[in-house]
Amino acid sequence: MNPLKKFEPLKFISDNIVTVIFLALTIIAIPFSRLSGIYILSNLIDRFARSAFLVFALILPIMAGMGINFAMVLGATAGQIGLIFAIDYNVMGIQGLLLATCIGVPLSIFLGWFCGQVLNRARGREMVTGFILGYFMDGVYQFFGLYVMGWLIPIRTREVMQVTGSGVRNTLALGPVRGGLDNILNLQVGPFHLPLLTFGVIAFLCLFIIWFRKTKLGHDMRAIGQDQGVSHSAGIAVDRTRIMAIVISTILACIGQIIYLQNMGNMGTYTSQRQAGYFAAAAILVGGATVSKATIMNVFVGVFLVHSLYITMPIAGKEIFKSAMVGQYMSDFINYAIIALALVLHAWRNKRNADLARAGLRGHADKDSALAAQAGAVQ
C-alpha cells in the first residue's frame, strides 16, 4: 500500500514462502525429468488454458472472508450435469458447451445458495464444512446420475448409459464437444498451440473480477471479509452478501469445469469434480494467496507452478526412484502437503501477528523485557 516501503528480500520470501518452496521443488524436478523446455512450455500453455478459469472461482469467497471455498465442487458437479445432458441430447461443438452452461448455471445458483445457507450456519468453520459439503454432494450426485437418470429422466443416447442399462456410465467420452472452445480461433506458433478464444474467455473473466471489485457488491464483500461485525452495524446485509459470494463462486466453478472437460475430452462422471476442487485449492495457495487474501496474480502464478510440477514430478520421481508409482504418489503428496502447509503457515502467522500487536500495547517497561516475559509465559 505504501509506495515508499522498501523492498526487503527476506520479508518477501517469508511472506511468499509457499510459492518459494514450490518454485524450488519445480526447479529441482525439471532437470531430473529430462523434459525439454519446449515440451514443458507447450504443455503448460495447454494446461493453463484448460484450468485457469476453475481457480478464479476461489477468489470471491476468499475476499468475503469465507476462506477457500472447498464447496466449489458443487459448481463443478453442476457443470458436469450440464455436459451429461449436452452429450445425451447430442449437441455438438461450442453449442454443446453453451447448452451445458445454460443447464449448469441455474443449477449452480441453486446449489450455491444452498451451500451459502449451510456455511452461514457454520461460521468460523466454513472451510471444513465446505469440504464435507463437497462429499455430501457426491452422494446426491451419484444418486442423480445412477438412479434418477434413466428412471425419472430418460437417457437417450447409448454412449451415456451404463452397460447395465441404467444410470450414467462412469467414464463419459465427450467427443462431440471436445475442443468445442479450444478449436475455434486456434493459433499455431511454432511448436505451441494457442487457443485464442479460451484465452479470451479467461481475459474476460479477469476483467470481470477487476470490475466486480469496484462494484458496491464487491466492495461490501471486502468489508465483510475484514470485519463482519462492523459491516453489519453499518447496515450491510452480511449473510446475503456471503451467500452471493458463494453463488458466484459456484457459477464460475461450473463454467470452469466445462472449459476444463472440453479440453480433456472425457470425464470421470463421478470423480472429475472432486479433482477440480483439490487442484484449484492447491493452485491458488501455491500462487501465494492466503485464506484471507487472493489476487488475480496469485491465480496465474499458482496455475503455472502447480502444472509445471504436475508435468515434471511424476517423471522426475520415476527417474530418481526408478518407480513410476513413486512419482505419481509424489504429486499427490505435494498437492495435499502444500495445502496443509499453506493453511498451517497462515494460521500460525495470524497468531504471531496478534501476539506482536499485543506486545506493542505492553504497559511500562521496555518491549524487550515484555517479550521475554511473554516467551516465559508461553513455555
Add this chain to the structure above:
Amino acid sequence: MSKKTLMARGLFVAAYLLLAIWAYTTGKGYVVFINNYATGESVEVFVTLDKASPVRIRRGGFVPLMVKGKGTHQIMVRREGAADFEGAFVYPRSAEALSIAVAMIMPGQELVVVPVSAALEER
C-alpha cells in the same frame, strides 16, 4: 421494481432462454452413415465431414459419423490412386438419419444422400 428493471430482467431471461434454444437447435448432432460397401474397384477411403479429422473406412466397411445441425455440410473423400473428392450435401429437414455410399460418389456429379428410416437410427 421499476418498469425499466422489469423489462431488463425480462429481456435477460428471454436472451438466456434464446441462447439455450439456439445452442440446442444449431448444435444438435445428426448421424450420417457412410458405407464403403464393396463394389468392383472400391478401396480403402478417408472421409472428412466438415472440419472434423479424417476417418478411415476400410473396404466393405461402414461408419456412423456426426454432423452438427441440419443444412449444408462439406464432405471430402480421399482414396488411393484417385483425385480427392470435395463436395457438399444438404441434410434434409425431414430426415432423422442419412446414408451416403462412397461407391456412389463420382467426381463432377451430384452427391446422393438417402434418408434412413427412424428405426435404423439406433444403429
Add this chain to the structure above:
Amino acid sequence: MANESSLLSLEGISKDFYGNVVLEDVTFTVGRGEIIGLVGENGAGKTTLMRILFGMPVIAETGGFKGRIMLDGKQVAFTSPFDALDAGIGMVHQEFSLIPGFTATENITLNRESMKRNVACDIFGERMSVLDRARMRTRAAKAISRLGVKLDPDILVSEMPVGHKQFTEIAREIDRSNVKLLVLDEPTAVLTETEAEVLIQSMRMLAAQGISIIFISHRLHEIINVADKIVVLRDGKAVKSVPVKGVSVHDIATWMVGREVKGSSSMLSACSEKVFLKVDNLWVDMPGETVRNVSFDVCEGEIFGIGGLAGQGKLGIPNGLMGLFPAGGNASLDDSPVPLNDPHKVLNNHMAFVSEDRRGVGLLLDETLEWNVAFTAMQAKGEHLIPVLGGLFKLRNERTMKLLAEEYIKTLEIKCTGPKQRAKELSGGNQQKICLAKAFALKPKLLFVSEPTRGIDVGAKAIVLETLRRYNKEYGMTIVMVSSELEELRSICHRIAIVDEGRIAGILPPTAEIAEFGLLMSGEKTGKNGDAA
C-alpha cells in the same frame, strides 16, 4: 419542556430489567448546537439511556421503556439503530467500529458509497453499481474538513494513529446529510492529551455548525471545558442538569458518587500492620484493562479494595497476579516471591481468585457443581484423587468431590437441586457462590475477588459480601476485592485504592470524603499517598 430551540428532549425515561430499575424518570433537553456533558459512574445508566435513544432491539426485548423521546418537537420511537441514524442521530462508540484494511474514505462512506449505475443494475440489482471513488473522496475530505483536522483520506485505518481513527469515526457520522445530533461515548478515553485537545476543538466546531452533541466522558475537566450543560446520572436518576457555568470538577465528582456509606469500618476485623502481599511495578497486558505500573501493599488480614472506572486497569491487577495474562514486575507474598505468568504455581502458593468473568473463566457451565467446586483443588493441589496401581494413575474421587460440593452448598446456602446439577442452570447469585466455593476449597491465605456482585440481585449481593466478611473475620483470610461499585468497597474494605489509566491514583480509607474518590477516578488528582502507600 420542549421549547422552540430544543432539538431533542427526553421526558420521564424509566427502564427496568425484570424489576431491576436502571433508569428512573430521566428528563433533560438538548438544544440545537448545544454540547451536553453526560457523566456518571459505571452502571449509572448512561449506556441504557443511549440504547433507548437508539432504539436498540434489546430494549424492546426486555419490555420496552416508559416516558417519551421528542426529536424536533415530534415524538419518535425507533425500532432499530438504523431508524435513529435515518432521523439524524449519530453515535461514536468507545470501541472503534472501523474496517482496518479500508482507507479513511472507504470507512467514512461505508455502506453509503457514491455510486454510478450501469446496465447490470437493472438486471442484478443496485449493488452492481460501480463505486464513484472521486465523489467518495470529496465527501470524505469535506467531512474531515468540518472537523477541522488534518487527515489523509487515502490512508489505511490500520496505519493510522489512534486519534485519527477516532476522527474517522466521527467523520463517518457527520458525513450523513441530515446529521443533527452526535453521541460521543468516551471518545477521549483512548487519546493522548494533545489528541483529546484537538478533538475538543472539533466538537466546538461542530457545535458552531449547529450539530448538537451528547458527550459522555469521565474526564471531568474536559466536560467543563467543552460542554454547555451538564447532566449527572446516578443510580438511574438524573441528579443534576445544570449549565456548566460556575460548576467545578469537585462539584461534579460529588454529584457523581454522592451517597452515604451504610456499612462502617467498625464491622471490620482488626488487621495487623504486617505487610502480607507486596506488589512492585506490576504491569499486565490484559486487553481493555492494561495495567502499566502499579505498586501497593496489603496487610495480613486486611480487606483491600481496588476501585476505578471500567477500562482503567483495575481488573488487570488480579488477573495479572494470578497468571492469566502476561505480566511483569515484582510481587511477594509473605516475603516469598509470587511466580508470575504461571497459574499453577500461584494456586499452590496459597492464593485464589474469583474472576469477574463468571461465565467465561469462573465456571464450567456444562459440568456439574461437584466439578466446578472441586476441579481447581484437584488440579492445583492434587486433592480428591484416588491413586490406582501404586499411584501410576490417579482417578478422581467422586465421593469426596460430592462431599465437598455438599459442604459448600450448605455453608453458602446455594440454591440448587444437588451437587449433580449443571452450573449453567443456576441463577447468577448462586453461580457466584459456586465461584467463591471453588476458591475457598483451595484454602487460600490470600483471596482475590473481582467484581463479586456484578449482575446478581440485591439479596445475593448481601450474602456474597457477608460471606467475604465472615471468611476474613473467622479465618483471617486476606482479601483483595476489585469492584466498580465504590459504595460496596467502602462498606467492606479497610483501605481502597483507585486505579486510573493503569496506575494507582491514590489509596484512601473508606471514610474519606466522597468527592476525593470521584476526583481520583476522573484522573483529576493523583493521590499524595499514591504509589508510596
Add this chain to the structure above:
Amino acid sequence: MNRIKAFITDFGWPRIIIAIFLLALFISAPFVGVKLDASFTDVFNRFGQNVIMVLALVPMVQAGCGLNFGLPLGILSGLLGSTMAMQFGLTGPMGFLVAILITIFFGSIFGLGYGKLLNKVKGEEMTIAMYVGFSAVMLFSILWLLLPYTKPDLVMGYAGEGLRRSISLEKYWDKILNNFLALRIGSVRNLAGNLSGGFIFPTGLMMFVAACVVFMWFFLRTKTGTAMTAVGSNPDFARASGVSVEKMRTTSVVVSTIIGGIGILVYQQSFGFVQVYDAPLYMAFPAVSALLIGGASVTKASMLNVVIGTLLFQGMLTMTPSVINSVLKTDMSEVIRIIVSNGMIIYALTRKTKVTK
C-alpha cells in the same frame, strides 16, 4: 410429553430417523428373505471391527480439538505396526502383541508432532487435520514402496520390492480376536459335517473392545482426563485452575493417535488383510460419522455415543445392501452411506455447539 420433546431436541432428528430406518430394515429383513442370524453376525463383526477407531476420536473431542480428521496418522502407525511385525516373521498372538507395541511407539511420535502442530493453529484444526492426514497418507504411500520390506508375503511379486496393495493376514493373525472363544448359536451341521448358519458371537473381539472402552472410561476419569474434559469445556477455566491447556491438547492428540492405530490393527485382523497406499485416505470419515450419529457433538462425546453410534452406523451399512437390494434390485447402499455419513457431519458442524458462553 415435554420430556419426550426435550429428549428429541437433545438427541436430534437425524439420529432418530437413522434409528427408525435401521429398525425398519431389521423388521423387514425376514420378509424379503434376508436371514436375521447372519445379519446379526455381520453387524457384530463390523461393530467390533470399527468401534475402536470411533473410540479414538473421543479424547480430542473432549479436549476441544474438534473431530479428528487426522485419524489417518494413527492408522499409519498401525500399518507400520502390523507390517513390521510381519516382516519380523512374528505370527499369532505374539505377532499381534508386537504389532500393538510398535503401533504405540509410532503413534506416540506421530501424535506428539501432530499435537504440537494443532496447538499452533487453534481455530482451523479440522481443515488442517484433514490435509495433514491426506498428505501423511500420500507420503507413506511413497514409503511403502521404498522401505526395505523383504518378506515375500508382503512385497509385490514381480518386482520383489514395495508392499502389495493388500497383504493377507492368513498366515499371521487373521481373526485372532474374532475367533477367540467365539460362540455359535443356532448353527446347523450340514451334510459335510461343518457348522453353518446361525449367529456367531465374536467373544474375543468383544472382550478386546470392552477392554478398550473401559480403558478410555478410566482414562477420562483420571486427573489428566478430567483436566482434558475441562479444557474442552472451557479452556479459560482450566487455565485459571492451573492446567496447561496446550499440554492437555497434545496429550489428547497422542492418545487419539495411539488408539486409532490399535483400531486399525483390530480392523485388519477382522478383515483379514492389511491395506496400504491410499486405503487409509478416507478412513476418518466413517468413524467421525459414527461418533456423531451416536449423539456426540463437536465438543462432547461419551462412551455411550461411541457404542450406539457405531452400532447404528455399521448396522445401517450392513443391512442396507442386503435389504434394499432385495427390494429394489439395485445397490443403493453406497449412495445412502455417502449421504448419511457426510450429512451427519454437516449437521454437527452447523448445529450450535452445546458449550454455553
